[in-house]
Amino acid sequence: MSSLDLATLRAAHERIRPHIKRTPVLTNEALDDARGARLGFKCENLQAAGAFKSRGACNAVFSLTDAEAARGVVTHSSGNHAAALARAARLRGIPAHIVMPAGSPQSKVRNVASFGGRITFCEPGLNAREAACAKLAAETGATLVHPFDDLRVIAGQGTATIELLEDVPDLDFVLCPVGGGGLLCGTALAAKLLKPGIRVIGVEPALADDVAQSFRAGQRIAIPTPATIADGLRTNCTGEVNLPIIRQYVDDIVTVSEAGIVAAMRELWEKLHLVIEPSAAVPYAALLERKFVFAGQNVGLILTGGNVDLESLPWLKR
Known part of the structure; x- marks a missing residue:
């Protein structure tokens, strides 16, 4: 797009x-x-x-080709985009790898986990989030679904x-x-x-x-x-x-x-x-x-x- x-x-x-x-x-x-x-x-x-966030996450996940979707999705988020992406991925039957900064509200961590998101915690700050996200993407082949960009x-x-x-x-x-x-x-x-x-x-x-x-x-x-x-x-x-x-x-x-x-x-x-x-x-x-x-x-x-x-x-x- x-x-x-x-x-x-x-x-x-x-x-x-x-x-x-x-x-x-x-x-x-x-x-x-x-x-x-x-x-x-x-x-x-x-x-x-x-x-x-469910709107953007669903649009991104259901826009993927079958080949892209099979490798899963990855993102970084303090909570709402993370949960939305985990939910959208579950609806499509694919894995969601989620990077969350340490100190994220526990209500949001629980929300992500409830939708089957595979959570990796990182240090707060954009650089740490992006680095952890890039590492997961390289390891899994998952498609990045950025929270806003x-x-x-x-x-x-x-x-x-x-x-x-x-x-x-x-x-x-x-x-x-x-x-x-x-x-x-x-x-x-x-x-x-x-x-x-x-x-x-x-x-x-x-x-x-x-x-x-x-x-x-x-x-x-x-x-x-x-x-x-x-x-x-x-x-x-x-x-x-x-x-x-x-x-x-x-x-x-x-x-x-x-x-x-x-x-x-x-x-x-x-x-x-x-x-x-x-x-x-x-x-x-x-x-x-x-x-x-x-x-x-x-x-x-x-x-x-x-x-x-x-x-x-x-x-x-x-």
Whole structure:
């Protein structure tokens, strides 16, 4: 796959449809009143394997030839992509080799193991993850399915926004968390190709602002391993295929504080009665911290995942 257009995104949607859930878009009058906007929450926390990552993983795995698939797949991930790829591989009956950084949330490690992923732990940091992944690929012949720097993955992630705009066609904004940039690329492509006038805002933790820096500089900028609570967004540097797409299709990238992420996560738990992880709360934190002008607008927010370690909820820490 060398390029992405609307036909490619729709083909991805058809390919993965038997293997994913069509997640609901929830609304809440109290949240609308509090924020002064009409909000629609795309609940990918209810997706198969607990996160939007099932979309990209299924598209990548079911795009493989039989010969490629027979050798299995390999990736590195802190959790959600790992579980999604393990699940997709199990559906196709092939092995999944998963590199996870030491210290990954135990809920996510258990999730990967439950789908039969063959886990190898490594030191935190992108270099260590990529080295361990390359070693496994060389040993097994498995196909790399990168968590974000992969057009097949990006196309799959974009299907969430196809569904969002089918359900809520009058959106003015789509807010999307950004870590490596796979979801943001897919979201922006789908949104702009379906509705050119819509505005797409990426939201990133201030402690993990590599994509925001890269977006403004016009080149990929790497940062030290981030310490944000949003563990799904702890990337050091966006992918090579990602940045050009982001710069072409995304209107802005804003950053939010750790306190804002925790407050947003707690408010959505209380008001929507949904289990979401910190990374999923990041877009709503941008509304809490008023990072852009949204009053009176129709705003779609992608709640990316719900794989939470219930033993370490952030508001329980002293």
